[in-house]
Amino acid sequence: MSGSSNIVAMKKVVQQLRLEAGINRVKVSQAAADLQQFCLQHAQQDPLLTGMSSSNNPFRPQAVCSFL
Amino acid sequence: MRSPLTPEMATQEVQLNETLAHLKTESETLKTKLEEERAKLHDVELHQVAEKVEGLGQFVMKTRRTLKGHGNKVLCMDWCKDKRRIVSSSQEHAVTMPCTWVMACAYAPSGCAVACGGLDNKCSVYPLSLDKNENLAAKKKSVAMHTNYLSACSFTNSDMQILTSSGDGTCALWDVESGQLLQSFHGHAADVLCLDLAPSETGNTFVSGGCDKKANVWDMRSGQCIQSFETHESDINSVRYYPSGDAFASGSDDATCRLYDLRADREVAIYSKESIIFGVSSVDFSLSGRLLFGGYNDYTINVWDVLKGTRVSILFGHENRVSTLRVSPDGTAFCTGSWDHTLRIWA
DSSP states (O other): OHHHHHHHHHHHHHHHHHHHHTSOOOOHHHHHHHHHHHHHHHGGGOHHHHOOOTTTOTTSSOOOOOOO | OOOOOOHHHHHHHHHHHHHHHHHHHHHHHHHHHHHHHHHHTOOSOHHHHGGGSOOOOOOOOOEEEEEEOOSSOEEEEEEOTTSSOEEEEEBOOOSSSSSSBEEEEEEOTTSSEEEEEETTSEEEEEEOOSOTTSOGGGGOEEEEEOSSOEEEEEEOSSTTEEEEEETTSEEEEEETTTOOEEEEEEOOSSOEEEEEEOOGGGOSEEEEEETTSOEEEEETTTOOEEEEEOOOSSOEEEEEEOTTSSEEEEEETTSOEEEEETTTTEEEEEEOOTTOOSOEEEEEEOTTSSEEEEEETTSOEEEEETTTOOEEEEEOOOSSOEEEEEEOTTSSOEEEEETTSEEEEEO
């Protein structure tokens, strides 16, 4: 009966929602502070952020790309 | 025409309907509870926390290389870990592939093979060789088989396993050697368009995005969906983890990019402007996670300050949709592929 397969599907939905509702969460202020800290800690090692001089960046000097 | 119900069948049907109604109520209650729990912790916005952070200066990023070689739209690309090689795929009339649209491609971590697939519903692995005479097509190995197009693929930490996403609504993990299906991931209600693996330090999870507007985070070992986010207003074309693994960004046909924090279990930023009305095809972060690059269907690349939520730069150059965008492994440049048949390297 199609009724029972709907029930099986709905049971899965409910089970999934129970799982998701039950996880531990942190406050956005805490999560945001951590994201920010990661950015700032790694800022100096981010070439696209700090900008690299032509001498260091392999893509800036005019070398040739070849089709392998 | 249905045969008349016996009394037993009628009772059964009533019972099933009651149980279904009961489950529906429970599901609504749980959804409300989920929203309430998430809202309780929403004490501040990311850009507010980032107010005291120094703003970013002017960015001068230009096309440093233009790669022409494809005869048609570039659909996908990936960097090799040696940072000097790129694999890209396109809508070609290829002799070796059984179909014309290769929608997904990925480099193996060793650099010795590439995986690709598309409208053939498969993901195949091709060994690479510098010997131009070798017929590599003959050595192709079919690994994954879906019941609809392959939208994305990625090797896991080794050359031995591949993760795929498909128009059939599922993702799957495959053993490359045997072609065996190791795990399948069910939960999306429509085509899955993209996936990204969590940085290895974070453990065995990956995120997928789909036409059902949802981004799902999965446990690779159990096949379980552990978190789900539904705030986009249209298809999610691209998902990418933040370098720490604690968050991920998404790009959508709704013309926005969004940032979801996994520990807060919610969306924490939207990157959008009224003037941006075309969909985002592809997103990636700079190494520190401070910059988010988005490739758009209006041919441009928008560069966003992830913390402050503002746009720091808009880049022009492509003459058609930007379909794919990836930052190089060492973070010195990023590559874009476009329907204008070219790839561009920006730095």
